[in-house]
Amino acid sequence: MTYSQSELGYIIADSLEGFTYKQKACFLAAVCGKRGEHIKYEQILIKSVGGGVYNKMRALFSSEAYRAQILERLDARGIVCVTPESAEYPERLANIPAPPHVLYCRGRTSLLKGECLGIVGSRRTPASTLAACKKFAGEISRVMTVVTGVADGADSAAVKGGLESGNIICVLPGGMDHIYPSSNSSLLKSVEERGLIISEWQPHIAVQRYMFTVRNRIIAGLSRGVLVVSAPKKSGALITANYAADYGREVFAFPHSLGISAGEGCNELIKNGAALCTNPLDILGAFGLEYKAEQQPLTPGERKVLCFLKDNGRSHVQAVAAGVGVMAFEAVTLLSSLEIKGLVARCGGNNYEAV
Amino acid sequence: MLAKVTSFALVGLDGIPVEVEADINRGMTSYELVGLPDAAVKESKERIYSAIHNSRMRFPVNRITVNLAPADIKKEGSHYDLPIALAILKAGEQIGGADFGGLVMMGELALDGSIRPVSGILPALISAKKRGFTKFIIPAKNANEAAYIEGVEVYALNTLSEAVALVTGERRFSPVETKSFTAVLKSSSYGTDMALVKGQQIAKRALEIAVAGWHNILLSGPPGAGKTMLARCIPTIMPDLTFEEALEVTQIHSVAGDLSEEGIISLRPFRTPHHTATTVSLCGGGNSKIKPGEISKAHKGVLFLDELPEYSRSALEALRQPLEDKQITVSRAGGAVTFPADFMLCASMNPCPCGNYGSTFKECTCTPAQIKKYRAKISGPLLDRIDLQVEVDGVKYEELASEEGGESSAEIKKRVEKARAIQRERFGSPMTNASMGEREIKKYCQLSPDCERILKSAFERLSLSARARSRIIKVARTIADLDYSAEIKPQHILEATSYRNFDVKEQ
Amino acid sequence: MAIRGELRRTGFFGELKAARYLKKQGYKILERNFRCKFGEVDIIAQKGEVVAFIEVKTRSSDLFGMPNEAVGRDRRQRYVNCARFYFYGRQIDCTVRFDIIEVLVGKINHIENAFTA
Numbered sequence: 001m002t003y004s005q006s007e008l009g010y011i012i013a014d015s016l017e018g019f020t021y022k023q024k025a026c027f028l029a030a031v032c033g034k035r036g037e038h039i040k041y042e043q044i045l046i047k048s049v050g051g052g053v054y055n056k057m058r059a060l061f062s063s064e065a066y067r068a069q070i071l072e073r074l075d076a077r078g079i080v081c082v083t084p085e086s087a088e089y090p091e092r093l094a095n096i097p098a099p100p101h102v103l104y105c106r107g108r109t110s111l112l113k114g115e116c117l118g119i120v121g122s123r124r125t126p127a128s129t130l131a132a133c134k135k136f137a138g139e140i141s142r143v144m145t146v147v148t149g150v151a152d153g154a155d156s157a158a159v160k161g162g163l164e165s166g167n168i169i170c171v172l173p174g175g176m177d178h179i180y181p182s183s184n185s186s187l188l189k190s191v192e193e194r195g196l197i198i199s200e201w202q203p204h205i206a207v208q209r210y211m212f213t214v215r216n217r218i219i220a221g222l223s224r225g226v227l228v229v230s231a232p233k234k235s236g237a238l239i240t241a242n243y244a245a246d247y248g249r250e251v252f253a254f255p256h257s258l259g260i261s262a263g264e265g266c267n268e269l270i271k272n273g274a275a276l277c278t279n280p281l282d283i284l285g286a287f288g289l290e291y292k293a294e295q296q297p298l299t300p301g302e303r304k305v306l307c308f309l310k311d312n313g314r315s316h317v318q319a320v321a322a323g324v325g326v327m328a329f330e331a332v333t334l335l336s337s338l339e340i341k342g343l344v345a346r347c348g349g350n351n352y353e354a355v
Numbered sequence: 356m357l358a359k360v361t362s363f364a365l366v367g368l369d370g371i372p373v374e375v376e377a378d379i380n381r382g383m384t385s386y387e388l389v390g391l392p393d394a395a396v397k398e399s400k401e402r403i404y405s406a407i408h409n410s411r412m413r414f415p416v417n418r419i420t421v422n423l424a425p426a427d428i429k430k431e432g433s434h435y436d437l438p439i440a441l442a443i444l445k446a447g448e449q450i451g452g453a454d455f456g457g458l459v460m461m462g463e464l465a466l467d468g469s470i471r472p473v474s475g476i477l478p479a480l481i482s483a484k485k486r487g488f489t490k491f492i493i494p495a496k497n498a499n500e501a502a503y504i505e506g507v508e509v510y511a512l513n514t515l516s517e518a519v520a521l522v523t524g525e526r527r528f529s530p531v532e533t534k535s536f537t538a539v540l541k542s543s544s545y546g547t548d549m550a551l552v553k554g555q556q557i558a559k560r561a562l563e564i565a566v567a568g569w570h571n572i573l574l575s576g577p578p579g580a581g582k583t584m585l586a587r588c589i590p591t592i593m594p595d596l597t598f599e600e601a602l603e604v605t606q607i608h609s610v611a612g613d614l615s616e617e618g619i620i621s622l623r624p625f626r627t628p629h630h631t632a633t634t635v636s637l638c639g640g641g642n643s644k645i646k647p648g649e650i651s652k653a654h655k656g657v658l659f660l661d662e663l664p665e666y667s668r669s670a671l672e673a674l675r676q677p678l679e680d681k682q683i684t685v686s687r688a689g690g691a692v693t694f695p696a697d698f699m700l701c702a703s704m705n706p707c708p709c710g711n712y713g714s715t716f717k718e719c720t721c722t723p724a725q726i727k728k729y730r731a732k733i734s735g736p737l738l739d740r741i742d743l744q745v746e747v748d749g750v751k752y753e754e755l756a757s758e759e760g761g762e763s764s765a766e767i768k769k770r771v772e773k774a775r776a777i778q779r780e781r782f783g784s785p786m787t788n789a790s791m792g793e794r795e796i797k798k799y800c801q802l803s804p805d806c807e808r809i810l811k812s813a814f815e816r817l818s819l820s821a822r823a824r825s826r827i828i829k830v831a832r833t834i835a836d837l838d839y840s841a842e843i844k845p846q847h848i849l850e851a852t853s854y855r856n857f858d859v860k861e862q
Numbered sequence: 863m864a865i866r867g868e869l870r871r872t873g874f875f876g877e878l879k880a881a882r883y884l885k886k887q888g889y890k891i892l893e894r895n896f897r898c899k900f901g902e903v904d905i906i907a908q909k910g911e912v913v914a915f916i917e918v919k920t921r922s923s924d925l926f927g928m929p930n931e932a933v934g935r936d937r938r939q940r941y942v943n944c945a946r947f948y949f950y951g952r953q954i955d956c957t958v959r960f961d962i963i964e965v966l967v968g969k970i971n972h973i974e975n976a977f978t979a
Contacts (some may be wrong), residue, residue, distance in 0.1 A: 123723055152723040160818065183727065261718075316748065317557055328556035333846045336853035340813045348712055349576070350557050350746050381911065383945060383958040385979040416912075416975045417957050 001071075001080055006032065008067065010083035014102040015070045015202060016057050023048060024101060031061060077203055079176060080105045088112050096221040096247050100200035104176060107196035111169055114145040117283060118223035118244065120216070120237040121154020122262050125230040128314065128353035129254060129262070130157040131345030133229040135355050137161025137168075138342075139280040143289050145169055147222050149215065150184050150197075154229045154237070159187055168195035169222065173215045174207030175199060216240040224287055225250030227277060231265030238265045241274070250286055252277040296341050301326070305334045309344055309354040317350045358445035360438040360455050361488070363479040364428055367645065367692035368606050370482030372459075374424040375435060377442035382418035388439075390423030393431045393644075402464045403440045410468035410515045415447035429690075431644040434473040437462035437492065440515060441522060453522040459483050460492040460518070468515040472496035474612030477605050480504055492518055499618020500609060502534040503602070536598045539621045545591045547584075550763040554748065558585055561745040561854055563767050566592050567774035568788035568833030571678065571700035571740055573663070576747030577717070578710045582703035583627075585747065586659045589701055590623040591764035593656075594772045600655050603695060607647050607654055624656030626698075630665040634673045639685045645692045648685075650677055653698035663702040664732035671737055674700070678740045681790075700741065704733075717749075735822075742789060742826045743854045774836040788833045793825065800828045806848045813852045827851045876920025876965035877904055883963070883970045889914070893948075900943040905963075911956045914974075915945050920965040933962055933976070942979045 003011060009032045013024050023045060030041035046054050060066050074081060082088045082103040090112045093099050103112070117140055121133060133154050137146050138161035146162035147169045149155040162168030170191050172179070176199055179185045191197055200218060201211070216236055220226055220243035228251065231237035241251050251274040256263020270276050277283055284290065298306065301324070308323045309315060315323070321331035335352050338344040344352050357378045363370040386400055407414045421439055423430045438460040444450045461479060463471040476497040483491070484507055491509045493501060498511035509531040512518050520526040549559060558574060565572040566589060574582045596604065605620045614620070628637060628649040635641070639648035650658055660666060677683040681697040706712035707726040712719040721729075738744075778787055781799060791799065802810065810827065813819065819827075828843070831851040835843045881891055889907040896903040905916040917933055941960050949958070962976040 152727075181724065318554065321556070329560045329850060330846075332557060332560075332853045333850045336813075336849045337809075337845075340809065340816045340849070340852070342816055348706065348746070350748055381957050382954050383942070383979040384960065384975055416959055 001075055003071075003081065003083075004085065006085040007081070007083045010085060010101050011074075011081050012061055012067055012070060016060065018053070019049075019057070021098065021101075027057065027061075028101070031058065074104070074203070077176060078106060079203060080109055082109055082112065082198075090116075090222060092116075092224070093218070093221040096217065098217070099221065100218060103198045103200060104203060105196060105198045106176065107192050107194075108166075109196060111145050111167060111196045112198075112222070114167070115143075115287065115289070116145045116147045116169065116223045118147045118219045118226035118240065118249075119154070119158040119229060120148065120219065120226060120231075120240045121158070121229035122231055122235050122237055122265075123151050123153035123155075124232070124262050125153045125157070126260065126262060127347035128345040128355065129230050129256075130154065131342075131353075132254065132355045133157040134161040135342055136227065136229075136280050136283075138164045140283060141165045141167040143284060144224075144287075147171065147219050149173070149219065149236075150179070150181075150188060151236075152181060152184070156184060156187060158229075159191060163190055163194055166194035170195070170197045171215050171218050171222075172197060172199035172201075173211045175201040175205040176203040178206045180207045212236055213239055217243045220244040220247055220249060223249055225252060225283065227252040227254075227283060228266055228269055228274070229254050230256070230262040231269070232261050233264050233268075235265055238269070241265075241269055250275065252283055252286075254278075296343075298341075299334075299337075301330075301334050302338055302341075305331065306338060306343055306354060309352060314347060314351050314353040317352065320352065356446050356448055358442045358455070360442045360445075361457075361459050362435055362438040362461055363459060363483055364430055365432075365475045365479055365610060366428065366690065367694055368478045368482075368610060370479040370486075371425075371428060372483070372486060372488075373428070373430065373435075374422075375438040375442050376422040376424060377439065377446040378420045378422075379415050379443070379446040380418045380420070384416050385418050387420045388423075389420070390426045391429050392423060392435075393429060395433050396423070396430050396435050399433070399436045399439055399464075402436055402466060403443065405466040406436070406464040406468040406515050407440060407444065409466065410519070412444060412449055412519070413447070415443065415449075417447075419443060419446075432473060432475070433463035433471075434461040434475070436464040437470060437515070437518060440464060441518060444519065450519055450523050452524065453519070454524070455522060457488060458490045458492065458522070459488045462492065462494045462512075462518075464515060470494045470512055470514060470518070474614075475610045476500045477504075477602070477609040477614075480507065480509070481602070481606065492521065497618075498531045499534075499616065500605070500614060501618075502531055503536055503598075503619050505533055534618075536601060536619065536621070539617065539619060540595055543617075543621045545587075545622060545764075547587050548591055548764045549588045549767055550761060552581060552584055552588060552761070555581060555585060556761065558745050558747045559761065559767075561743050562589055563592060563771060564830060564833050564837065564854070565589075565699065565701075565743050567771045567837055568742075568778070568829065569699055570742035570789040570830060570833065572702070572743040572745065573738075573741045574701065574703045574745055574747050575706045576703070577712075577749040578705060580747045580749050582747050583659075583661060586627075586657065586661075586701045586703065587625060588764060589657045589659075589699070590625050592767040592771055593623050594768065594775055596621060596623060596655060604655050607651050607694060611647050611652060613652075624653050624698075625659065626650075626653040626656065627659045627661060630660070630662050632666065632670055634667075634670045637670050638673050638677070638683050639692075639694055640687065645685050645687060645690075647694045648683070650674065650683060650696040650698055651694040654695050655697060656699070658698045658700050660700070660702040663704040664729055668732070668734070672734065675736055675740065702741065703747075705729075706746070739822050739826070742830050745854055770837055773839070774833065777836045777839070788829050788836070791829055791832070796825055796828055800832050800843060802828070802843060802848075803845075805845050806831075806843055809845050809848050810852075813848075817852065817855075819852075819855060823855055827855060830854060872922060873918075873920050877918045879920075879965050879968075879970060880916065880918045880963040881905055883972070884916070887972075896944065896948065898944055898947045900947055901940040903941060903944045903948075906948065908956070912959055913956045914959045914961045915941050915948075916961045916963055917941065917976075918963045918965060922967060938977045941977075945979075 013028045026041045026045045030038045088109045134157040137158040141162040142165050145167040148158040150170050216239050220240050226244040228237050228241050244251050253266040253269040253274045304324045321328045360375045362373045364373045404414050445453050463473050472494045477500045489507050495511040495513045501509040510528050511531050608614050626649045637648045677696040683696045684693045707721040708729050709720050711717040831843045831847040834847040884907050889909045891907050893906040904918040907914050959975050960977050962973045964971040
């Protein structure tokens with residue numbers, strides 16, 4: 001992979017160990033910034049890290065061997081870097097208060113330029129919400145690109161939905177070498193093949209607690225809007241929603257019934273002005289995008305079962321059977337057919353719910 | 356003088372004739388027992404000595420040598436007491452007129468001369484009959500075990516004196532009368548019935564399918580949902596044991612020494628080893644005598660593993676091979692023994708550590724990671740061998756109190772028997788759908804394009820693992836059989852996919 | 863270890879009584895106090911085809927248990943060894959038996975085949 005000089009500057013500056021985000025920004029301004037300003041930044045940097053360190057870093061920065069080593073490390077992992085100097089770097093992200101210096105990417109970097117929708121949610125999300133999340137992600141990803149994290153629960157559901165069309169971006173909390181949670185690595189593998197995974201950290205950097213919050217700013221920054229599918233009172237999903245609101249993005253939220261702890265944050269968001277979202281069209285309409293929902297043919301039995309579930313909410317198979325007037329195992333057959341069509345979700349204990 | 360008596364040694368379920376030879380010579384008084392006896396056989400001397408004395412006979416004072424031939428098989432158990440005693444008496448010329456020709460003896464002696472029951476009579480009898488022996492002396496308390504074998508002359512005796520009277524012809528005894536198996540079958544019952552289980556229609560249906568196709572099943576549900584109760588009902592909907600099956604099962608239990616008074620096992624076994632069970636107790640083994648384990652004792656019946664994730668990993672992994680082969684070969688330094696183990700596995704577990712995942716009225720307090728960890732305790736390969744995975748509902752009070760119970764076991768059993776008959780006809784052997792290999796699936800489970808399409812979209816939509824495919828088809832075949840349908844229809848495939856809980860779950 | 867004095871006299875008296883008893887029972891006394899390097903056998907007697915090696919135990923009271931209980935494992939082994947020695951070089955065409963005779967305050971109790979080789 002070849003980079004332009006200014007891109008290289010970002011990549012190498014980002015690889016310097018021991019600098020914080022701000023120091024890296026200063027360093028960049030000092031080394032390749034405008035002629036008049038770099039003295040000023042040099043002074044600030046020397047003040048915070050000391051002259052010795054600064055000179056060492058500077059020597060390292062200009063060392064050809066070091067540059068080659070860094071680039072080789074990235075190439076070996078098949079990682080492509082996108083910097084604010086690159087054409088792929090999304091304008092929307094560049095405009096947030098602290099845009100990442102480098103996005104380490106694997107997959108289709110062209111996705112970065114597209115219209116993105118962030119989908120976030122709690123790890124403990126009810127099964128029916130997960131199914132809805134997957135369905136939304138699937139339908140929206142045909143028109144927009146879905147941006148999400150990699151956690152269990154809502155994130156994974158969104159990823160699975162988005163994988164259908166491949167318009168999916170996963171933002172990792174840490175470096176590419178450290179997938180957290182590790183059980184999702186196979187899922188990420190397929191995202192890498194069909195979509196894109198990005199991280200603002202160098203590949204070898206392990207995940208730490210604070211990085212999740214920092215990561216959430218990228219999800220919000222990349223997206224035109226953020227859909228919160230589930231969020232308890234204090235959660236990362238709410239933090240993302242707050243970033244989104246701060247950056248002036250649209251915030252959408254699923255409504256939840258009372259008493260479900262995973263839905264309290266969502267309801268709170270709606271109360272505070274987030275758009276209530278019950279249909280992918282709600283979101284697409286807000287951005288002026290079009291989408292034609294495909295109608296799947298239903299048998300009369302399936303239609304009856306679906307109606308029953310829509311009227312009664314979450315129901316047990318036996319209740320469905322009694323309500324529709326069929327044997328329990330026939331109800332199972334109908335429900336399982338609807339499940340395959342993605343219209344109902346199984347939520348444990350032989351209960352089903354319409355999506 | 357030399358005397359010879361025939362007895363039998365058991366290697367697994369296989370009986371091998373053992374010649375008990377006693378020789379009495381002049382010389383320094385001594386008693387030597389040779390021919391690879393184990394501790395119980397070696398101790399026999401003291402029992403025999405007392406038994407002979409207490410039967411008003413004399414233990415010869417001389418140089419006595421007893422040999423158990425063939426000398427290369429380990430002789431275990433206490434049933435050599437009686438043949439050794441009679442051989443010694445004959446060699447000591449106290450029962451000179453005795454005739455042991457073609458007679459097989461087994462029995463343990465008590466100090467007072469009475470004959471105690473021993474384990475393994477039935478398998479020994481069956482293999483002895485195969486080898487042409489027809490006359491037997493066995494302990495009176497084992498008489499019932501022998502009562503179902505035809506074409507043999509079995510004397511069930513109480514004391515050593517009776518045995519002596521029999522072999523010398525002093526008294527006549529009437530052989531054990533043969534009993535009919537059907538009569539026993541009719542009179543026995545499991546003491547439970549599907550009609551007693553309230554609600555749970557899904558689980559009941561799944562059990563019906565499982566039994567019809569001899570599929571293994573996993574019940575998952577909150578604590579107190581009635582998983583154990585359901586499992587206990589499984590034998591009640593299984594077809595009755597045939598006489599041959601009953602003999603097979605009884606042989607295993609005879610070797611294990613846990614036969615009841617009945618003498619024959621007419622009910623399908625239901626074994627519930629506790630989750631602290633070791634690999635040996637499940638699969639069989641033992642230091643000297645290799646005994647059948649729980650999986651063999653569950654032969655032709657149900658092995659119920661309650662709280663599956665609590666079992667030790669090694670014990671569960673050991674089940675994999677017998678689940679495929681329907682038998683288990685236990686190898687020890689002393690030799691290898693094969694026991695049949697054609698059981699239906701029924702396992703139960705909670706859906707998550709706290710047990711309330713998916714419950715309608717209690718909230719689950721587990722994190723996804725905890726649930727994942729809990730489920731990961733059951734290895735994929737084992738889960739692969741469990742064709743049906745069903746959720747059992749937590750029961751509410753109103754349901755418990757309600758009268759409605761549903762079908763009785765007898766009604767379900769009728770359907771199961773019909774489905775089995777269809778399978779017998781199809782395979783031309785007692786094979787069942789669950790044991791179909793890839794070849795049979797290809798041959799007997801042709802899917803219409805419609806079904807293929809449904810299956811394909813099910814895999815995509817529900818993110819099923821590829822391994823689930825053949826299991827779904829097998830279960831669908833059984834559902835079709837229950838429906839008397841020659842080909843697998845879309846609804847059968849759909850129903851089958853709904854019993855794949857664990858594959859469907861979010862990773 | 864030689865036993866002397868009163869004890870020796872008691873033992874000797876017992877053996878005498880035992881021998882007399884055996885003769886009355888139709889035994890032929892082959893040896894008295896047969897000594898060899900393995901030890902001593904009190905009486906070797908024969909009746910028909912049985913040759914008995916007899917240990918005589920004399921007690922003046924049963925306060926310390928019955929006399930036959932005093933014949934321990936070593937003593938039995940000694941008798942077996944002595945018997946082997948006795949028959950060394952001879953044809954054993956008889957039954958060899960090991961007996962104990964208890965002499966307790968004048969009463970005699972003959973235990974035939976008390977132990978085996």
